[in-house]
Amino acid sequence: MVDMKPSRSSGSVASSLGRGRGGAQPTRSDLACAISLPFLAAATQWILWPWVQPFVWFLFYPASFFSARIGRLWGGIASTGISTLLVWYIYMPPGFSWTHKAPSAIFSTIIFLATGAAFSLVHERESRALRTALDQSEARLKLLIDHAPAALAMFDRDMRYLAVSRRWLEEYGITDQNILGRSHYEIFPEIPESWRKIHRRGLAGEIIRSEADRFERQDGQVQWVRWEVRPWSPPGRPPEGIVIFSEDITERIQAQEALQESEARYHGLFLNNHIVILILDPETGAIVDANPAAARFYGWSEVELRGMKIQEINTLPPEEVPQVLARSHSGEQRHFYFKHRLADASLRDVEVFSGSIPLHHKSLLYAVIHDVTEQRQAELESRETHTKLATALASMQDAVFISDTEGRFIEFNDAFATFHKFKNKAECAKTFADYPEILDVFMADGTVAPVCQWAVPRALRGETASNAEYRLRRKDTGETWVGSYSFAPIRNQQGSIVGSVVVGRDITEAKRLEEEVRTLNLNLEKRVQERTAELEAANAELESFSYAVSHDLRAPLRAMGGFSKALEEDLGPRLSDKEKGFLDQIILASSRMSDLIDGILQLSRTTRGGLCRERLDLTALAERVRDDLERIQPERRILWTIEPGLTAWADPRLMEVLLRNLLGNAWKYSAGRQEARIRFGKTGASFAVEDNGAGFDMAHASKLFQPFQRLHRQDEFPGLGIGLATVQRVIHRHGGSIEAHAQPGEGAVFTFSLPDYEEHPT
Amino acid sequence: MNLKSIVLVEDNPQDEMLTLRSLEKAKLANEIVVLRDGQEALDYLLEPDRDLPTVVLLDLGLPKVSGLEVLTRLRKDPRTRLLPVTILTSSDEEEDRLRCYEGGANSFVRKPVEFAAFAETIARVGFYWAILNEAVQPRRSNP
Numbered sequence: 001m002v003d004m005k006p007s008r009s010s011g012s013v014a015s016s017l018g019r020g021r022g023g024a025q026p027t028r029s030d031l032a033c034a035i036s037l038p039f040l041a042a043a044t045q046w047i048l049w050p051w052v053q054p055f056v057w058f059l060f061y062p063a064s065f066f067s068a069r070i071g072r073l074w075g076g077i078a079s080t081g082i083s084t085l086l087v088w089y090i091y092m093p094p095g096f097s098w099t100h101k102a103p104s105a106i107f108s109t110i111i112f113l114a115t116g117a118a119f120s121l122v123h124e125r126e127s128r129a130l131r132t133a134l135d136q137s138e139a140r141l142k143l144l145i146d147h148a149p150a151a152l153a154m155f156d157r158d159m160r161y162l163a164v165s166r167r168w169l170e171e172y173g174i175t176d177q178n179i180l181g182r183s184h185y186e187i188f189p190e191i192p193e194s195w196r197k198i199h200r201r202g203l204a205g206e207i208i209r210s211e212a213d214r215f216e217r218q219d220g221q222v223q224w225v226r227w228e229v230r231p232w233s234p235p236g237r238p239p240e241g242i243v244i245f246s247e248d249i250t251e252r253i254q255a256q257e258a259l260q261e262s263e264a265r266y267h268g269l270f271l272n273n274h275i276v277i278l279i280l281d282p283e284t285g286a287i288v289d290a291n292p293a294a295a296r297f298y299g300w301s302e303v304e305l306r307g308m309k310i311q312e313i314n315t316l317p318p319e320e321v322p323q324v325l326a327r328s329h330s331g332e333q334r335h336f337y338f339k340h341r342l343a344d345a346s347l348r349d350v351e352v353f354s355g356s357i358p359l360h361h362k363s364l365l366y367a368v369i370h371d372v373t374e375q376r377q378a379e380l381e382s383r384e385t386h387t388k389l390a391t392a393l394a395s396m397q398d399a400v401f402i403s404d405t406e407g408r409f410i411e412f413n414d415a416f417a418t419f420h421k422f423k424n425k426a427e428c429a430k431t432f433a434d435y436p437e438i439l440d441v442f443m444a445d446g447t448v449a450p451v452c453q454w455a456v457p458r459a460l461r462g463e464t465a466s467n468a469e470y471r472l473r474r475k476d477t478g479e480t481w482v483g484s485y486s487f488a489p490i491r492n493q494q495g496s497i498v499g500s501v502v503v504g505r506d507i508t509e510a511k512r513l514e515e516e517v518r519t520l521n522l523n524l525e526k527r528v529q530e531r532t533a534e535l536e537a538a539n540a541e542l543e544s545f546s547y548a549v550s551h552d553l554r555a556p557l558r559a560m561g562g563f564s565k566a567l568e569e570d571l572g573p574r575l576s577d578k579e580k581g582f583l584d585q586i587i588l589a590s591s592r593m594s595d596l597i598d599g600i601l602q603l604s605r606t607t608r609g610g611l612c613r614e615r616l617d618l619t620a621l622a623e624r625v626r627d628d629l630e631r632i633q634p635e636r637r638i639l640w641t642i643e644p645g646l647t648a649w650a651d652p653r654l655m656e657v658l659l660r661n662l663l664g665n666a667w668k669y670s671a672g673r674q675e676a677r678i679r680f681g682k683t684g685a686s687f688a689v690e691d692n693g694a695g696f697d698m699a700h701a702s703k704l705f706q707p708f709q710r711l712h713r714q715d716e717f718p719g720l721g722i723g724l725a726t727v728q729r730v731i732h733r734h735g736g737s738i739e740a741h742a743q744p745g746e747g748a749v750f751t752f753s754l755p756d757y758e759e760h761p762t
Numbered sequence: 763m764n765l766k767s768i769v770l771v772e773d774n775p776q777d778e779m780l781t782l783r784s785l786e787k788a789k790l791a792n793e794i795v796v797l798r799d800g801q802e803a804l805d806y807l808l809e810p811d812r813d814l815p816t817v818v819l820l821d822l823g824l825p826k827v828s829g830l831e832v833l834t835r836l837r838k839d840p841r842t843r844l845l846p847v848t849i850l851t852s853s854d855e856e857e858d859r860l861r862c863y864e865g866g867a868n869s870f871v872r873k874p875v876e877f878a879a880f881a882e883t884i885a886r887v888g889f890y891w892a893i894l895n896e897a898v899q900p901r902r903s904n905p
């Protein structure tokens with residue numbers, strides 16, 4: 001063998017076994033041999049003639065026979081002819097003469113010629129049959145060698161090519177040469193000694209082979225060859241040559257290597273420390289194999305896992321597992337999320353990638369399992385947060401806009417779309433994308449706001465604001481509105497600005513209302529001023545009226561009374577009793593008129609002037625009033641009950657008026673009683689003044705608090721009818737209420753309440 | 763001893779008559795000068811050479827210049843600054859009373875409607891100021 005030479009030429013089949021001795025045509029030497037045989041026979045017979053005479057054809061028959069055998073048709077005929085001539089000339093009597101011979105001689109000659117021809121024809125036919133058989137065998141052998149799927153060559157002892165396969169020619173790149181009969185070393189003089197030695201060993205009868213021999217070719221490629229050198233020999237004979245067989249098994253070796261490598265790779269993958277892999281039987285769900293990572297993950301040993309079914313791990317209902325396996329097996333679904341149960345019964349969220357592994361008899365299912373529990377949890381939380389945020393944003397009435405550093409949308413809510421008078425978010429986003437300058441923006445004072453003064457650019461510059469007012473106008477629809485904006489930059493943890501958030505609120509309506517309220521307030525203020533002026537005027541009028549009453553009505557009365565008295569004094573005894581009685585009536589009338597005036601003034605004073613509240617000791621005040629009353633009428637015997645510790649948040653002057661009237665009434669109307677009782681105290685939260693005096697008929701109670709209305713005759717109980725009217729006004733001025741309960745002859749109870757503003761300031 | 767006069771400022775002739783009668787009945791010997799409106803009272807009292815009365819009985823509701831105004835003007839003049847002034851009025855308004863005392867009135871007396879009470883009041887007032895009260899002369903600053 002020599003270094004393999006690349007050969008890609010596809011030459012024609014040129015190899016053939018050399019034609020052997022059983023060829024189609026006798027060679028020249030065969031013919032010469034055939035022709036020489038008659039002469040040999042003639043010479044031999046000459047020597048033997050004394051013993052063989054008179055049989056002139058004695059040795060020529062065998063000569064003719066063998067000549068036909070060697071030289072076939074034409075060798076036989078030629079030999080026969082030569083033999084005839086020799087016998088005719090030499091041995092036929094008379095010897096050494098062409099003269100006419102005896103008829104028996106002619107007859108024997110004819111028999112010889114016929115026999116010779118017969119030999120020739122028979123041998124020729126035999127030879128042809130043999131040749132045909134040989135040819136066929138040779139063709140089969142040729143075909144076999146020629147098309148042998150290996151490089152095959154047969155050499156003789158001199159390493160000359162006897163036969164060669166097409167593959168050999170191709171592999172040695174010598175398809176264009178006729179190499180048969182030529183020496184291998186002649187064709188490939190560079191064959192190294194090592195190989196020549198192997199050839200020699202083969203020729204010596206040894207069989208040498210290699211199953212996989214590695215060759216590195218000149219271009220660096222590695223070639224693997226399987227070869228065999230084997231001697232060939234006819235049976236029982238020393239080797240006559242060698243057969244060299246070689247086969248390029250590079251691809252096979254490479255495939256094998258690749259396979260080994262691949263297997264190692266996949267094995268490594270399977271045994272990988274981190275990736276959890278299960279191999280499943282798609283029919284039953286049985287775990288066929290599990291890698292160490294799976295054992296670590298699930299907490300069962302690999303052996304335990306191999307005895308389990310996936311149903312024991314997957315938390316799906318067992319009846320659903322076959323469907324999942326089927327889907328995965330068919331390739332319909334390759335990606336799953338499951339919850340897997342571990343040996344310690346805890347559950348993990350897993351992401352599973354699966355697929356089928358086709359094998360010869362049945363296919364299996366691989367499942368790569370990835371623990372995504374934390375991830376899912378984080379996702380869940382993140383989604384939840386996001387959902388919350390989104391919900392919060394969506395439910396906000398204020399327009400919210402979150403931008404990136406370029407001022408582009410990151411997020412905005414429905415209210416933002418509504419705020420800008422869009423039907424929905426989609427329309428809003430599209431319009432802003434198509435017509436970024438759809439808005440005219442004005443400052444609160446109506447001047448055009450340059451873009452750098454808009455909320456987003458300001459926020460992105462790091463400004464914050466709340467309730468910044470802008471007026472906006474849609475260029476397309478002409479709608480205008482007023483927005484109140486709060487904005488701020490969004491900063492990352494390093495403090496640099498990564499976006500902005502702007503919250504806007506449509507305050508158009510609020511502004512309108514504000515304006516309206518302002519106008520109304522102005523009007524109201526004006527009206528209040530007017531009314532106040534009116535009231536002040538009325539008060540002043542009342543004031544001057546009271547003043548006039550107090551001054552000017554009294555003076556005439558004083559005159560009437562005074563001069564009547566003067567008359568009485570001066571005339572004295574000259575007046576009759578009747579005349580004196582008339583003057584007394586004038587004096588009495590003027591006095592009563594004066595009391596009425598006092599009453600009116602008292603009543604009007606309760607409604608005039610400021611209310612000066614203070615914490616007031618009502619008990620002390622009542623006791624003072626009691627003492628005054630007792631001083632005026634010391635003869636009255638009254639059983640007083642004044643509760644200690646009574647206080648009120650009230651005007652002292654008015655409260656004195658109130659108590660003087662109420663206690664005075666009780667005093668007055670209990671005058672007829674043997675055991676008069678007056679009580680001042682609390683009834684629940686209210687104050688009560690109670691007496692056991694004359695009382696009154698509740699049927700007339702409606703008149704009780706009206707000025708100048710009286711429930712008793714003057715001759716029963718004199719009075720003006722001003723007291724209770726005054727009392728009610730005092731109570732009303734303090735924001736309280738008063739009511740009376742009485743029965744004729746049974747006494748009366750006046751119950752009044754005074755709101756305690758000190759305890760409940762408003 | 764030359765008795766000082768009593769000045770009565772009163773626009774109501776009936777009250778004037780009753781007042782004079784009451785003072786008379788009280789047997790006060792002082793001369794009674796009656797002035798009928800505020801302006802007249804000021805003219806009379808602020809005249810530099812006038813001998814000042816022992817007391818001025820001053821009504822509040824006066825024509826031309828009100829009693830309160832008269833009081834205020836009297837108190838501004840150094841000469842009449844300490845002149846006893848008693849307000850005699852029909853009013854019993856707290857407000858009036860307060861303003862009068864703030865204005866420097868020496869007392870505030872309500873005229874009772876009933877004559878007997880009125881007469882007694884006037885008599886007491888006259889008696890008090892004419893007899894009991896020891897007047898002070900305002901210090902004169904050296905020329």
